Amino acid sequence: MSASPVGWDEVAAVAxxxxxxxxxxxxxxxxxxxxVAMCGAREEADLLxxxxxxALAEGATGACRAGLLEExxxxxxxxxxxxxxxxxxxxxxxxxxxxxxxFTVVSFRDVTDEWHRQRRIAxxxxxxxxxxxxxxxxxxxxxxxxxxxxxxxxxxxxxxxLDSTGRELRLMGSAGLRHWDxxxxxxxxxxxxxxxxxxxxxxxxxxxxxVPHRWAQIREDPAWEPLHxxxxxxxxxxxxSVPLMARGRPEGVLNAYFAPGQEIGGRTLxxxxxxxxxxxxxxxxATLLQREREGARRNERQRxxxxxxxxxxxxxxxxxxxxxxxxxxxxxxxxxxxxxxRQFAEEVGALSQTVLADLRAMVHELRPTSSxxxxxxxxxxxxxxxxxxxxxxxxxxxxxxxxxxxxxDLAEDMYRIVAEAIHNVVKHxxxxxxxxxxGVRDHTLTAGVRDDGRGLAASGGRGGxxxxxxxxxxxxxxxxxxxxxxxxxxxxxxxGGAMRIRxxxxxxxxxxxxxxxxxxxEPPDTEPDGSRSTPRAVPFPETPDPAPSGx
Numbered sequence: 001m002s003a004s005p006v007g008w009d010e011v012a013a014v015a016x017x018x019x020x021x022x023x024x025x026x027x028x029x030x031x032x033x034x035x036v037a038m039c040g041a042r043e044e045a046d047l048l049x050x051x052x053x054x055a056l057a058e059g060a061t062g063a064c065r066a067g068l069l070e071e072x073x074x075x076x077x078x079x080x081x082x083x084x085x086x087x088x089x090x091x092x093x094x095x096x097x098x099x100x101x102x103f104t105v106v107s108f109r110d111v112t113d114e115w116h117r118q119r120r121i122a123x124x125x126x127x128x129x130x131x132x133x134x135x136x137x138x139x140x141x142x143x144x145x146x147x148x149x150x151x152x153x154x155x156x157x158x159x160x161x162l163d164s165t166g167r168e169l170r171l172m173g174s175a176g177l178r179h180w181d182x183x184x185x186x187x188x189x190x191x192x193x194x195x196x197x198x199x200x201x202x203x204x205x206x207x208x209x210x211v212p213h214r215w216a217q218i219r220e221d222p223a224w225e226p227l228h229x230x231x232x233x234x235x236x237x238x239x240x241s242v243p244l245m246a247r248g249r250p251e252g253v254l255n256a257y258f259a260p261g262q263e264i265g266g267r268t269l270x271x272x273x274x275x276x277x278x279x280x281x282x283x284x285x286a287t288l289l290q291r292e293r294e295g296a297r298r299n300e301r302q303r304x305x306x307x308x309x310x311x312x313x314x315x316x317x318x319x320x321x322x323x324x325x326x327x328x329x330x331x332x333x334x335x336x337x338x339x340x341x342r343q344f345a346e347e348v349g350a351l352s353q354t355v356l357a358d359l360r361a362m363v364h365e366l367r368p369t370s371s372x373x374x375x376x377x378x379x380x381x382x383x384x385x386x387x388x389x390x391x392x393x394x395x396x397x398x399x400x401x402x403x404x405x406x407x408x409d410l411a412e413d414m415y416r417i418v419a420e421a422i423h424n425v426v427k428h429x430x431x432x433x434x435x436x437x438x439g440v441r442d443h444t445l446t447a448g449v450r451d452d453g454r455g456l457a458a459s460g461g462r463g464g465x466x467x468x469x470x471x472x473x474x475x476x477x478x479x480x481x482x483x484x485x486x487x488x489x490x491x492x493x494x495x496g497g498a499m500r501i502r503x504x505x506x507x508x509x510x511x512x513x514x515x516x517x518x519x520x521x522e523p524p525d526t527e528p529d530g531s532r533s534t535p536r537a538v539p540f541p542e543t544p545d546p547a548p549s550g551x
Contacts (some may be wrong), residue, residue, distance in 0.1 A: 018108045021097065024053050029103065033201040038110045039089070040082025053078035054106050056093055078108070087261040088112045107155030113267070132197055137161075137286040138493035140463070141173025144279050148176040152268065155236035156260045160199070160518075161244065161283050164409075168517035169199075169252065170496040171377055173279070178233060182513045185443030186226040191518075195223035199253045202241040206250055208269055235259055242272045243279035251283045286494075307479045322348045336425060345495065376405035376411040380418055382517070400439020410514070413491040414438075414447055417499075421449035421510045427507060429453025440516070445497075447512045456503040488512075504523050 011032075012019055018035030020028055033041070055076065075091040082088065092108035101107045145157040156176030160169045171184055195218075202209045208401055211217070215236050218224045224231075231374045236257040244252040254276040258264060326344050329336055377399050382433045384395045406414070418436065421483050425431055431453030487503075488510075495513030 001289075015107075015328055018106075018110075020052060020054070020106045022052055022054065022056070022104045022106060022109070024056075024102050024104075026054065026056055026104075026300070028052050029361040035108065037079060038088070038108070042087070045511070046083075052106070053080045053090065054503075056094065056104055068500060077111070081261050087259075088265045136490050137282060138172055138496060139288075140282045141279055142175065143173075144282065145175035146171045148272070148275050150252075152271065153259060153262070154256055155234045158255040158259040159252065159279050160255070162203075162250065163517060164287075166249075171515060172252075172496045176234065178230070180515055181444050181515055182228060182442045183227075183230065183488060184518050186230070189226045190224050190519055193223040193225075195221065199241040199255055202243050202253050203250050206243050206245065208243070208273070210264055210269075211239045211263070213237055220324065229266060229337075238262070238264055240264060240269070240272060242269070242276040244276050244283060246280040246284040251280050254279055261391045266506050289431040312355055312359060315351050317354070319348055319351045322351070375405045375436065376406050376415060379411070380436065382413075383419055384423065384436065387426065393426065395431060396433065396435040398435070398437045398439075400437075400441060401436060402440040406440070406445060410445070412494055413494065414445065414512070414514070417448060417488045417491050418447055419514055420488050423510075424484060425449070425451045425453065428457075431507065443516045445514045445516060448509060452507045455466065455505055455508055456501075489538045 013033070014186045015032055015034060018038045019032040020035050021027050021030040028050050031047055033044075034044075036044050036047065039047055049052045055078070075093055078092055080088045082091055088110055089106040089112045091111045092106050094104050094106045097103040097105050101360075138140065140157045141161075143157055143465045148154060149155045154176065157174065158172035158177065160167060160172060161172050169184075198211055198214075199207050212354050215231065215238075217418070218231060219228065234257055234263060237260040238258040239256065240256045242256070244254060254272060256272055307480070322344055326341070329340060329344075371488075380399075381397065387393060388395055418438070422436075425434055429451045431451035433452050435450045440446075485499075489499050492512050493516060497516045498513060500511045500513075502509045502511075
């Protein structure tokens with residue numbers, strides 16, 4: 001462009017918005033002072049010749065070929081990375097320069113803060129909706145993580161929660177990061193090699209921890225080598241960990257991975273704190289719901305006890321009365337009528353069969369509480385033996401190591417998942433053989449139940465085609481009108497796990513994967529400087545405090 005456009009200097013000097021002139025390939029030719037400031041430069045010359053972030057109208061070389069660019073009726077959005085390294089968002093309109101079609105004039109304004117504020121308000125509202133609409137804690141926390149990533153364009157988010165003992169962390173929600181069952185196992189390995197897990201500092205101090213350029217630290221630290229490849233899949237730079245607080249106590253942490261150039265200021269931390277509060281509400285609600293479910297289980301067991309008394313006890317009493325009658329009959333002088341003996345025998349036999357059937361049904365409902373205390377493997381073996389005796393099904397059991405080390409609550413849920421899968425096979429599959437695999441590998445509890453039956457479609461399951469793989473977390477086929485599979489899925493997701501179902505003409509396979517938790521180490525009695533290390537509640541900072549750079 002050999003000369004300034006007519007009237008450019010006069011317009012540029014007073015325009016409150018940014019103004020730029022671009023050549024036909026989108027490079028800056030002129031900028032006004034407001035535009036130079038928005039782009040983070042000191043003077044216009046620093047930007048001339050650089051490619052702008054603005055998209056030309058459709059058929060860009062068309063600007064040079066056709067000699068015309070239509071004015072955009074609606075604002076578009078462009079992302080700009082200035083030399084300062086803080087990414088900005090510009091709302092802009094572009095139109096061809098009258099009289100010189102080789103050039104385009106762009107009017108733009110910085111909407112970074114405004115749009116972030118609007119998106120953050122919407123994200124908080126959407127996460128509130130998720131609390132009410134999602135079916136499980138895992139699904140809810142996944143939804144919260146997605147809202148954060150989509151709103152601020154973060155590289156990734158993880159949400160980990162503490163178990164009921166407050167000593168173990170479980171990964172329950174994530175977005176932006178590839179799902180990897182071995183993540184917690186590798187994280188433990190890094191900790192054992194001497195890596196410093198900053199989220200543990202967040203739990204202990206109960207305040208956000210900000211670590212600028214965290215990826216550079218991790219990448220250069222050999223203690224983090226087991227996670228280098230996995231974390232290297234993200235395009236990220238800095239790290240923030242925010243505590244999940246509910247009723248004055250920490251329930252877990254929200255870890256945010258920031259893309260290069262993203263600013264971590266007071267408003268960003270306020271947004272993460274608000275989303276962490278939403279996640280903490282979900283965890284607190286799930287805890288209360290679990291207590292209600294445990295109360296319901298106790299009530300159900302009491303109901304079974306009443307049924308045991310009202311039906312089985314009465315039937316056993318009747319058997320006793322029949323036995324007494326036979327005794328009285330036998331004590332009389334003279335021959336015992338054969339027909340009377342036969343009638344007594346038939347009645348006692350029929351009552352015995354009824355009692356046996358009722359007892360077997362009740363034992364299967366009551367078994368987990370007592371059996372899982374003896375170990376998950378022993379409980380499943382007892383269930384399988386009972387099912388074999390009742391149904392004639394043939395079972396193949398493959399058990400791995402460390403099953404008896406699984407904590408009782410998790411063992412009970414896994415037992416109930418396996419029991420429900422076996423129940424579905426007995427009721428629907430028309431199978432002859434069932435293979436059960438159960439074990440702990442790479443810090444992950446896995447279970448598989450496979451049958452050689454007719455598959456879900458043939459057995460009338462809803463929601464599956466009978467071919468391929470169904471995801472029990474999202475769709476899945478539905479036995480027993482969906483209740484059984486829903487319960488199995490919820491039990492797996494309670495521990496941060498997932499359930500998959502594969503069904504076809506050769507049978508159905510159910511696979512459950514549950515990562516075992518990371519144990520939170522006991523905090524030291526003193527800090528390195530000799531001060532006491534006591535948990536404390538710290539007001540949320542307006543701006544991030546400087547964080548140690550060590551890993």
